[in-house]
Amino acid sequence: xxxxxxxxxxxxxxxxxxxxxxxxxxxxxLAILDLTVGEPDFDTPDHVKAAAIQAIRQGDTxxxxxxxxxxxxxxxxxxxxERHGLDIPAGRIAVGGGAKQVIFLALxxxxxxxxxxxxxxxxxxxxxxxxxxxxxxxxxxxxxxEDGFKLTPQRLESAITDRTRWVILNAPSNPxxxxxxxxxxxxLAEVLLAHPHVHVLTDEIYDEIWYExxxxxxxxxxxxxxxxxxxxxxxxxxxxxxxxxxxxYGAGPAELVTAVNALQSQISSCPSSISQAAAAAxxxxxxxxxxxxxxxxxxxxxxxxxxxxDIPGLSCTPPSGGFYAFVNCTGVQGKRTPAGEEIRTxxxxxxxxxxxxxxxxxxxxxxxxxxxxxxxxxxxxxxxTEACERMARACAALR
Ligand code: PMP
Numbered sequence: 001x002x003x004x005x006x007x008x009x010x011x012x013x014x015x016x017x018x019x020x021x022x023x024x025x026x027x028x029x030l031a032i033l034d035l036t037v038g039e040p041d042f043d044t045p046d047h048v049k050a051a052a053i054q055a056i057r058q059g060d061t062x063x064x065x066x067x068x069x070x071x072x073x074x075x076x077x078x079x080x081x082e083r084h085g086l087d088i089p090a091g092r093i094a095v096g097g098g099a100k101q102v103i104f105l106a107l108x109x110x111x112x113x114x115x116x117x118x119x120x121x122x123x124x125x126x127x128x129x130x131x132x133x134x135x136x137x138x139x140x141x142x143x144x145x146e147d148g149f150k151l152t153p154q155r156l157e158s159a160i161t162d163r164t165r166w167v168i169l170n171a172p173s174n175p176x177x178x179x180x181x182x183x184x185x186x187x188l189a190e191v192l193l194a195h196p197h198v199h200v201l202t203d204e205i206y207d208e209i210w211y212e213x214x215x216x217x218x219x220x221x222x223x224x225x226x227x228x229x230x231x232x233x234x235x236x237x238x239x240x241x242x243x244x245x246x247x248x249y250g251a252g253p254a255e256l257v258t259a260v261n262a263l264q265s266q267i268s269s270c271p272s273s274i275s276q277a278a279a280a281a282x283x284x285x286x287x288x289x290x291x292x293x294x295x296x297x298x299x300x301x302x303x304x305x306x307x308x309x310d311i312p313g314l315s316c317t318p319p320s321g322g323f324y325a326f327v328n329c330t331g332v333q334g335k336r337t338p339a340g341e342e343i344r345t346x347x348x349x350x351x352x353x354x355x356x357x358x359x360x361x362x363x364x365x366x367x368x369x370x371x372x373x374x375x376x377x378x379x380x381x382x383x384x385t386e387a388c389e390r391m392a393r394a395c396a397a398l399r
Pocket of ligand 1: 098100124174203205235236243246247248
C-alpha cells in the first residue's frame with residue numbers, strides 16, 4: 001500500500017530512534033550510559049497512583065467529556081490562575097493524550113497547505129514534523145548560543161510573512177533549558193502586536209522544573225493584549241513523572257479549543273478517564289514531590305555543567321530549567337579519533353562517544369543546531385559522573 005504524502009514528509013523522532021539504538025546495544029550486553037532519556041527517572045508519586053486506583057474502583061472507567069473531565073479542567077484552570085494570574089474558563093481548556101497530542105491537534109486545526117510556522121532552533125524535535133504532517137511549512141529560525149538560544153525580536157520580525165500562522169515558543173526549552181525573561185517576552189510581544197494574523201503556541205511543559213529565582217514567565221500573562229492569540233500548552237508528564245499516563249492540555253482562544261475538541265472527538269473520543277483522575281490529583285495535591293525532584297535535578301545540573309565545562313573541547317551554558325544540557329562540541333570538530341576517523345559533525349562525535357565509551361547522547365542537528373549534543377540529566381549523579389569521566393577520556397584521545 002502506498003502511504004499518504006503527509007507520512008512520507010515526516011521522519012521518525014530522532015530521540016525515539018536513539019532510544020531504540022540504546023536498547024539494541026544493551027541487548028547485546030554492552031553497558032551503555034544512556035543520556036538520551038527525555039523523561040524523569042523518578043516514579044509517579046504514590047498519592048497520584050492512589051487516585052488512579054480509586055478511579056478504577058469507583059467505576060470511573062468510561063468515556064469522559066471529549067475535552068476532559070470537569071474536575072481536571074478545573075484543576076488546570078486553578079493552576080493557571082495561581083501560577084500566572086490567568087483567568088481562563090475551564091471551557092477554554094482542552095485535555096488530550098499528552099501535550100504532544102494537543103500541540104499536534106492545534107496545528108491540524110489551523111494549518112492549510114503552505115501555511116508557515118516559525119520554529120526557533122534549537123527546537124524540540126517533533127515540531128517540524130508535526131507541521132509537515134499537517135501540510136504546513138516549518139520556518140526554522142536559528143537562535144545562536146550568543147543570543148542564549150532565544151528568539152530575538154529582530155529575528156522574529158524578519159521571519160514573519162503573510163503566510164505565518166504560528167510561532168512556537170518552548171520555554172524552558174528542550175534541548176537548551178533556556179527561557180525568556182518577562183522583558184524578552186514583552187519585546188517579542190511588541191513585534192507580534194504589529195502582526196495580528198500571527199498566533200503563538202507556548203509549550204510550557206518544563207515550567208515547574210526551574211532553577212532561577214521566581215517563576216518562569218508565560219507570554220499569555222505577560223501580555224494580556226495577546227490573550228486571544230496565545231495557545232498555552234502544558235501537561236503532567238515531566239513535572240509529576242507521569243510520561244506514561246499521557247495527559248496534556250492546551251488553553252486559549254475559544255474557537256481554537258473548540259476545533260481541537262472536534263478533532264479529538266473523531267480521533268480518541270477523550271483521554272483516559274483513569275489518567276485524568278490521576279492528573280487532577282497531581283495538580284491539586286501536595287507538591288512536595290515536585291520540590292524534591294527539582295532539588296535533585298538542580299544538583300545534577302550543577303554537577304553536569306561543571307564536569308562538562310572542565311573537558312577541553314566541550315562547553316555548555318547552564319540551563320535555567322528542564323533537565324537537559326546542550327553541549328557545544330565545535331571544539332572537537334576537525335580532530336581525529338584514535339582509529340584515524342575525522343570528527344566532522346556533531347553526529348560523528350555522538351557516534352564516537354557511543355562506539356568508544358558507550359555513552360549515548362543525541363546530536364544537535366536533530367534539534368536544528370549542528371555543533372552541539374544534548375545530555376539528559378534525568379539520571380543518577382553516579383551515571384552522570386561516570387559519563388563525564390568517559391567523555392573526558394574520549395576527548396583526550398582525539399588528535
Ligand atoms: N514539549 C516538549 C518540549 C517536550 O520535551 C515533550 C516531551 N518530550 C513534550 C512537549 C510532550 O510531552 P507529553 O506529550 O508527554 O505531554
